[in-house]
Amino acid sequence: MLLRGAALRVTRPRVAVLEAVHTESHADTETITRAARRALPSVSHQAVYDVLRVLTEAGLVRRIQPAGSTARYEARVGDNHHHVVCRSCGAIADVDCAVGHTPCLTASDDHGFVLDEAEVVYWGTCPDCTAQRITQ
Ligand SMILES: [Zn+2]
Numbered sequence: 385m386l387l388r389g390a391a392l393r394v395t396r397p398r399v400a401v402l403e404a405v406h407t408e409s410h411a412d413t414e415t416i417t418r419a420a421r422r423a424l425p426s427v428s429h430q431a432v433y434d435v436l437r438v439l440t441e442a443g444l445v446r447r448i449q450p451a452g453s454t455a456r457y458e459a460r461v462g463d464n465h466h467h468v469v470c471r472s473c474g475a476i477a478d479v480d481c482a483v484g485h486t487p488c489l490t491a492s493d494d495h496g497f498v499l500d501e502a503e504v505v506y507w508g509t510c511p512d513c514t515a516q517r518i519t520q
Pocket residue numbers: 470471472473474475509510511512513514
């Protein structure tokens with residue numbers, strides 16, 4: 385059980401939210417709340433918000449926030465992967481590091497900083513939005 389591995393107490397809201405993050409990738413808090421309520425109808429918005437913070441701090445969930453977007457959460461953690469974001473509809477998909485294993489952490493000049501994250505967002509237009517533009 386992931387929660388025990390992270391030394392977190394197993395509570396029903398934590399299980400429900402963690403499962404929601406696993407099924408709804410890059411979802412916002414609203415979407416996660418809706419998904420968590422399918423398993424645990426009584427869970428409050430505030431409880432989901434609190435659980436997401438705890439899970440993020442424990443490293444079980446990664447929080448991303450592309451410019452102009454609300455915070456999104458995903459279960460794929462620890463690999464510093466990047467994201468492609470659609471400018472039209474906000475769709476988000478995973479993009480692996482361009483070469484090898486987190487090479488983006490090898491900055492051309494780290495200025496003496498100890499780096500632990502490189503944030504890269506690729507912006508563009510998703511296939512659905514591109515198709516709509518062509519047919520309009
Ligand atoms: Zn789109």
